[in-house]
Amino acid sequence: xxxxxxxxxxxxxxxxxxxxxxxxxxxxxxxxxxxxxxxxxxxxxxxxxxxxxxxxxxxxxxxxxxxxxxxxxxxxxxxxxxxxxxxxxxxxxxxxxxxxxxxxxxxxxxxxxxxxxxxxxxxxxxxxxxxxxxxxxxxxxxxxxxxxxxxxxxxxxxxxxxxxxxxxxxxxxxxxxxxxxxxxxxxxxxxxxxxxxxxxxxxxxxxxxxxxxxxxxxxxxxxxxxxxxxxxxxxxxxxxxxxxxxxxxxxxxxxxxxxxxxxxxxxxxxxxxxxxxxxxxxxxxxxxxxxxxxxxxxxxxxxxxxxxxxxxxxxxxxxxxxxxxxxxxxxxxxxxxxx
DNA sequence: AACCTATGCAACCGCCCATCT
DNA sequence: AAGATGGGCGGTTGCATAGGT
Numbered sequence: 282x283x284x285x286x287x288x289x290x291x292x293x294x295x296x297x298x299x300x301x302x303x304x305x306x307x308x309x310x311x312x313x314x315x316x317x318x319x320x321x322x323x324x325x326x327x328x329x330x331x332x333x334x335x336x337x338x339x340x341x342x343x344x345x346x347x348x349x350x351x352x353x354x355x356x357x358x359x360x361x362x363x364x365x366x367x368x369x370x371x372x373x374x375x376x377x378x379x380x381x382x383x384x385x386x387x388x389x390x391x392x393x394x395x396x397x398x399x400x401x402x403x404x405x406x407x408x409x410x411x412x413x414x415x416x417x418x419x420x421x422x423x424x425x426x427x428x429x430x431x432x433x434x435x436x437x438x439x440x441x442x443x444x445x446x447x448x449x450x451x452x453x454x455x456x457x458x459x460x461x462x463x464x465x466x467x468x469x470x471x472x473x474x475x476x477x478x479x480x481x482x483x484x485x486x487x488x489x490x491x492x493x494x495x496x497x498x499x500x501x502x503x504x505x506x507x508x509x510x511x512x513x514x515x516x517x518x519x520x521x522x523x524x525x526x527x528x529x530x531x532x533x534x535x536x537x538x539x540x541x542x543x544x545x546x547x548x549x550x551x552x553x554x555x556x557x558x559x560x561x562x563x564x565x566x567x568x569x570x571x572x573x574x575x576x577x578x579x580x581x582x583x584x585x586x587x588x589x590x591x592x593x594x595x596x597x598x599x600x601x602x603x604x605x606x607x608x609x610x611x612x613x614x615x616x617x618x619x620x
Numbered sequence: 621a622a623c624c625t626a627t628g629c630a631a632c633c634g635c636c637c638a639t640c641t
Numbered sequence: 642a643a644g645a646t647g648g649g650c651g652g653t654t655g656c657a658t659a660g661g662t
Contacts, residue, residue: 296630
């Protein structure tokens with residue numbers, strides 16, 4: 282037995298909204314608000330529509346400041362980067378794009394952006410084959426699944442942006458509930474339980490530095506909100522909003538996991554380096570999940586400390602295909618999976 | 621011009637979860 | 642404490658239209 286429907290399906294209108302219906306809904310909400318009850322709203326204003334349908338119409342089309350029309354390159358970049366990070370959590374992605382709705386972004390991704398990336402993937406595959414660079418038959422069944430190579434492609438396509446546009450990446454414990462106290466809202470000290478709870482922040486972000494490959498020159502300052510640490514929303518993007526970078530990792534067939542596994546050495550370098558700078562948040566935990574297994578008492582990382590992910594951890598599509606990072610010595614980088 | 625196919629997108633469906641009673 | 646309710650979300654559907662033959 283499923284649950285009862287939210288409205289009488291037989292007596293509500295469905296399908297496209299007429300201009301009259303739009304006008305009725307818009308003028309009512311602008312004057313009175315939603316009243317906090319979408320189900321009751323259509324009855325109040327004499328609309329033969331389901332409350333959910335009204336809500337959707339308002340949120341996706343009628344409310345002010347909705348941006349229609351084509352997406353910019355910058356928006357493409359944000360969508361791809363976030364999809365790579367968190368998967369199809371459209372509402373969170375939409376929060377990064379003012380005026381865009383989750384539905385818009387979802388449609389845009391499914392109908393165009395995905396194909397754009399897929400197109401590039403196929404092109405690269407062809408050119409790689411021609412030049413004889415592909416020497417391994419890579420996990421056909423996995424590659425046939427669009428998702429993994431598309432993710433690799435999005436990394437490949439956008440990795441050049443990473444250092445300037447997306448440096449502020451911080452990992453904290455994805456299993457926070459079992460290791461740390463529940464984070465509290467800065468204002469009222471209530472536990473942070475939802476994304477909305479975290480904004481606005483009362484305090485300015487903390488800062489950490491991101492160093493170059495030789496661990497000498499600082500190349501970027503990393504902002505992070507301490508309130509976000511140990512929450513499910515702990516990737517800080519440009520010091521603005523946060524999401525959990527690795528929450529969706531296990532759902533990806535291979536792209537993301539390859540990214541992580543194949544860049545262990547680079548991560549180890551950064552891990553080691555940042556231990557010295559007191560910034561590190563646990564490579565072991567990144568690899569092993571929530572188990573904190575580091576043996577060194579002095580350097581044992583604790584969740585809540587930021588792990589700064591370097592731009593160099595990005596893989597190209599060929600890396601994913603071949604299981605070898607292109608910019609690393611081969612003796613250090615045997616594939617950790619599919620051996 | 622007529623038909624077919626692909627594409628884009630608005631809208632719906634059903635599940636999950638927080639809140640209410 | 643437990644069931645009911647409603648909001649929010651991601652996945653999917655179906656229609657209108659553009660493009661190709």
